[in-house]
Amino acid sequence: MRGVGETGLDFFRTGPEGVAAQERSFRAHIEIAKRHGKALVIHDREAHADVLRVLDEEGAPERTVFHCYSGDAEMAEICAAKGYYMSFAGNVTFKNAQPLRDALAVAPWSWSSSRPTPLPHPGALPGPPQRPYLIPVTVRAMAEVRGIGENELAEAIAVNTARAFDY
Ligand SMILES: [Zn+2]
DSSP: OOEEEEEEEEOTTOOHHHHHHHHHHHHHHHHHHHHHTOEEEEEEESOHHHHHHHHHHHOOOSSEEETTOOOOHHHHHHHHHHTOEEEEOGGGGSTTOHHHHHHHHHSOOOOOSSSOOOOOEEOOOSSSSOOGGGHHHHHHHHHHHHTSOHHHHHHHHHHHHHHHHTO
16 A cells, blocks of 8 residues: 545535544544555645645645645645645646646756655546546646656656655
8 A cells, every 4th residue: 555545625515514524534544644654645625725724733744645736826835845745637738727737837846855845746637537548648738837848747757656655
């Protein structure tokens, strides 16, 4: 097992009881990830501030990954400062996803420091069915946002995925 999750908070169409239950299980998953030294894989939908708050309150695991990152640039700077990984998915290519591309533009990138460095890596496209053959489309779009080559980005993705999941 490489990680605990996906876990986190999803407030889309969720009532107050659901919110409380999600927060309880999110806290428990954080504790399990830390106890076993595993990456914590976070699902965050319409719950950015609360996800960050619970991570602060519990103390985030050393390797914390926002899968299908959906925050804005301001949140990306917070995640970067805290050393969280941000995983960008196919929705970064959507026309209406400029705030997401702005976040991608400020996500840190260098992988030479000793401390885990948050780097973008593409996950699967949102929603079933998953279409892994489209990952190059995402990578190309991400490389364009960052103004770097596809190969350079692919290398960063490989290095950082290995670092995030400890293999
Ligand atoms: Zn998810």
